[in-house]
Amino acid sequence: MEERLITAAIVVFGVPAALVGYILLTERLIATLPEQRQGRIRPWFWIAPALAFLIVFLIYPTINTLALSFQDKVSKSFVGLDNYIWFFGDAGTLEALRNSVLWVIFMTAGVVALGLLVAILVDRVRYESVAKTAIFIPLAISFVAAAIIWQFMYQYRPPGTEQVGTVNAAVGLVGLGPLDWIRERDFLIDNFALIFIGVWMWTGFAMVILSAGLKSISVELLEAARVDGANEWQVFRGIILPLLTPTIFVVGTTIVITALKSFDIVYVLTNGAFGTDVIARKMVFEMFTTQHFGRASAVAVVLLVAIIPFMALNIRRFREQEAIR
Amino acid sequence: MRKGNRGLRALLALGGSALLVAAACGTAGDTSDKEVTVVGSWGGSEQESFLAMVKPWEDKTGNTVKYTGSRGLGAYLTTAVASGTLPDLAGLPGPGEMKEFATGGSLKALEGVLDLNTYKADTVPALVDLGTVDGKIVAVFIKTSVKGFIWYNPANYDGTAPANWDAVMATDPGSAEALWCVGLESGADSGWPGTDWVEDFVIRESGPAVYDAWVAGTTKWTDPAIKGAFEAFGEVLDASYGGATFVNSTNFGGGGNPLFTDPPGCQFHHQASFISDFFKEQGGAADGEFDFFVMPEINPDYAGALTGGGDLFGLFSDKAAAKDLLKYLVTAEAQQIWADRGGFVSANTKVTTYPDAVGQKSADAITQATVFRFDGGDLMPAAMKAAFFRAMVDFAEDQGQLDSILESLDEVQSTAYAPA
Numbered sequence: 001m002e003e004r005l006i007t008a009a010i011v012v013f014g015v016p017a018a019l020v021g022y023i024l025l026t027e028r029l030i031a032t033l034p035e036q037r038q039g040r041i042r043p044w045f046w047i048a049p050a051l052a053f054l055i056v057f058l059i060y061p062t063i064n065t066l067a068l069s070f071q072d073k074v075s076k077s078f079v080g081l082d083n084y085i086w087f088f089g090d091a092g093t094l095e096a097l098r099n100s101v102l103w104v105i106f107m108t109a110g111v112v113a114l115g116l117l118v119a120i121l122v123d124r125v126r127y128e129s130v131a132k133t134a135i136f137i138p139l140a141i142s143f144v145a146a147a148i149i150w151q152f153m154y155q156y157r158p159p160g161t162e163q164v165g166t167v168n169a170a171v172g173l174v175g176l177g178p179l180d181w182i183r184e185r186d187f188l189i190d191n192f193a194l195i196f197i198g199v200w201m202w203t204g205f206a207m208v209i210l211s212a213g214l215k216s217i218s219v220e221l222l223e224a225a226r227v228d229g230a231n232e233w234q235v236f237r238g239i240i241l242p243l244l245t246p247t248i249f250v251v252g253t254t255i256v257i258t259a260l261k262s263f264d265i266v267y268v269l270t271n272g273a274f275g276t277d278v279i280a281r282k283m284v285f286e287m288f289t290t291q292h293f294g295r296a297s298a299v300a301v302v303l304l305v306a307i308i309p310f311m312a313l314n315i316r317r318f319r320e321q322e323a324i325r
Numbered sequence: 326m327r328k329g330n331r332g333l334r335a336l337l338a339l340g341g342s343a344l345l346v347a348a349a350c351g352t353a354g355d356t357s358d359k360e361v362t363v364v365g366s367w368g369g370s371e372q373e374s375f376l377a378m379v380k381p382w383e384d385k386t387g388n389t390v391k392y393t394g395s396r397g398l399g400a401y402l403t404t405a406v407a408s409g410t411l412p413d414l415a416g417l418p419g420p421g422e423m424k425e426f427a428t429g430g431s432l433k434a435l436e437g438v439l440d441l442n443t444y445k446a447d448t449v450p451a452l453v454d455l456g457t458v459d460g461k462i463v464a465v466f467i468k469t470s471v472k473g474f475i476w477y478n479p480a481n482y483d484g485t486a487p488a489n490w491d492a493v494m495a496t497d498p499g500s501a502e503a504l505w506c507v508g509l510e511s512g513a514d515s516g517w518p519g520t521d522w523v524e525d526f527v528i529r530e531s532g533p534a535v536y537d538a539w540v541a542g543t544t545k546w547t548d549p550a551i552k553g554a555f556e557a558f559g560e561v562l563d564a565s566y567g568g569a570t571f572v573n574s575t576n577f578g579g580g581g582n583p584l585f586t587d588p589p590g591c592q593f594h595h596q597a598s599f600i601s602d603f604f605k606e607q608g609g610a611a612d613g614e615f616d617f618f619v620m621p622e623i624n625p626d627y628a629g630a631l632t633g634g635g636d637l638f639g640l641f642s643d644k645a646a647a648k649d650l651l652k653y654l655v656t657a658e659a660q661q662i663w664a665d666r667g668g669f670v671s672a673n674t675k676v677t678t679y680p681d682a683v684g685q686k687s688a689d690a691i692t693q694a695t696v697f698r699f700d701g702g703d704l705m706p707a708a709m710k711a712a713f714f715r716a717m718v719d720f721a722e723d724q725g726q727l728d729s730i731l732e733s734l735d736e737v738q739s740t741a742y743a744p745a
Binding site: 073155156158180183267268270271272273274285289290291292 | 512513514515566567568570571573574707708711715718719722740741743
């Protein structure tokens with residue numbers, strides 16, 4: 001008990017004290033330097049702690065993961081490209097790769113399209129904030145909870161018995177189904193049923209950001225176009241869309257990364273069975289179930305490599321915008 | 326000067342929050358010699374029953390039991406062992422972990438703790454063996470369970486226990502739509518009820534030697550004995566209610582519900598003893614509306630073979646009170662308390678009275694078992710177990726894939742058993 005109290009005291013008092021001490025100490029050090037160099041050196045001292053954390057918790061693990069991906073199950077011996085050969089030769093991982101691509105394409109397209117549609121529609125109604133709140137709420141739910149909700153929504157009962165799942169009850173009203181949505185391989189229905197959950201959750205996010213972008217478009221500009229005789233579609237295509245493109249781009253890249261990292265929904269609903277596996281679930285499976293550090297690291301590296309271009313695009317876009325400002 | 330002032334305020338705020346954190350930490354547990362900490366997987370009514378079971382001991386000795394229920398027992402104990410902050414007594418997730426903790430030295434041998442002669446005389450021999458590592462008893466079963474019960478609704482089936490498996494399969498489903506009900510869905514663990522089926526076939530068809538070799542990873546999955554067990558389960562699936570879609574989309578808890586519909590969906594449901602609670606809570610069945618017989622023999626050479634599971638308990642401390650509690654827990658006197666509360670099968674053969682037929686028949690099955698084996702999937706390495714679960718789902722979806730499923734299981738087997 002006392003031990004814990006002492007640890008707690010060290011953490012809560014020690015850390016801020018150390019930080020303050022660090023600043024004071026570095027100021028002393030800087031003061032000894034020639035006046036004209038002080039200004040250039042100081043920022044480096046200030047970001048040094050953050051940089052240290054970044055190196056320890058991000059850069060070092062990344063490099064270590066890369067190293068592990070060339071080693072065997074227990075990270076004892078070097079196996080060259082074996083883990084990557086496994087990755088690109090295993091039917092299970094290739095299926096996961098295909099599904100992740102599906103997630104990236106359809107979740108991103110779905111979220112951006114629906115988010116944009118809702119943002120534009122609610123912009124014209126009086127109950128805008130209520131509508132936006134309703135659509136935003138799913139984002140506040142954890143992935144696992146959302147997956148459980150949809151497990152009930154997609155629930156399947158044999159034909160001829162009462163359908164307790166909302167989706168099957170609804171399609172039953174028009175004389176279709178029932179369908180076991182999250183396990184039906186035909187036409188990749190199961191994958192799309194899972195991706196739809198992602199779309200349902202993230203549409204609110206896209207809507208909020210796009211809606212803010214929409215509000216920043218000057219009303220005069222739109223008025224001018226309308227006075228000149230442009231119809232609503234022309235206004236949208238010619239003015240709103242071009243002006244919103246940077247925002248759409250930011251939203252899109254964020255969703256692409258989210259889609260690549262998607263794990264929880266698949267894990268909870270199918271655990272990757274019925275042809276619905278995705279890269280992130282495969283990584284967790286290889287890491288914690290198979291405990292094959294080499295393969296798990298190889299999957300992680302592939303995932304990282306897939307994400308890097310989108311990160312780079314995002315950063316470049318951001319810089320361009322900053323330059324315009 | 327304004328800047329300095331703000332810094333001071335920030336420091337004060339930090340100090341304030343620090344005090345709050347310290348106060349929150351102040352409630353953490355304090356262990357004395359009179360208090361025994363116990364961690365188990367039981368919650369809800371099971372937890373209440375356990376506490377009722379230790380109450381007389383607390384009253385007699387003046388010690389107190391501090392029980393914590395945790396679903397993630399495996400992860401909890403792994404971290405606890407690594408950090409050294411162990412509970413006094415704890416449930417063990419399975420025999421695999423038990424071996425690990427025992428050879429690692431954190432799990433205490435029970436030589437000086439239990440009166441071994443009485444313990445051995447009173448306990449089902451197979452269960453004594455399961456708690457033994459390198460000739461030393463390190464864990465005891467507080468609670469056991471039997472797998473391979475075949476449940477039926479007395480309104481649709483007269484209750485005669487068929488003499489062998491062929492007779493079961495030849496049963497006329499009567500008014501029921503199908504002979505069997507199977508539900509394999511269980512979130513990330515989907516497929517496990519199917520593994521129970523395969524295990525029950527392997528032990529009854531091929532006996533304990535094959536079963537042990539298969540569980541230990543030395544008999545291949547493509548071996549005719551294992552393939553035969555899958556095929557036997559395939560016949561059950563062919564005769565099951567709702568087809569493959571129902572099987573894979575139905576949660577194990579509701580798997581037996583069609584027994585109670587009108588007209589009934591199925592005649593039989595294969596599941597361990599715990600399922601009776603689900604019948605009552607989800608299936609809308611009352612006591613007396615369900616009953617079971619033990620899955621009969623397949624190969625007469627192995628008649629009386631049984632699979633099951635249970636909650637292993639081990640000692641992690643040298644505290645006198647903890648040792649005394651463990652000694653008390655295995656006695657018939659203590660075990661009878663939980664048995665009377667229901668939903669419990671004792672490993673102690675001196676416990677003979679059970680409040681309901683399910684408990685009574687389960688206990689009889691265990692004492693009469695000629696061969697008792699722990700759930701095979703739970704004994705396999707985690708990667709093998711996960712692949713086994715998945716294989717059942719894939720097999721139920723498309724039985725035509727059996728050969729490729731078994732081949733991929735062989736592939737997992739070739740790496741999963743390698744020493745870490």
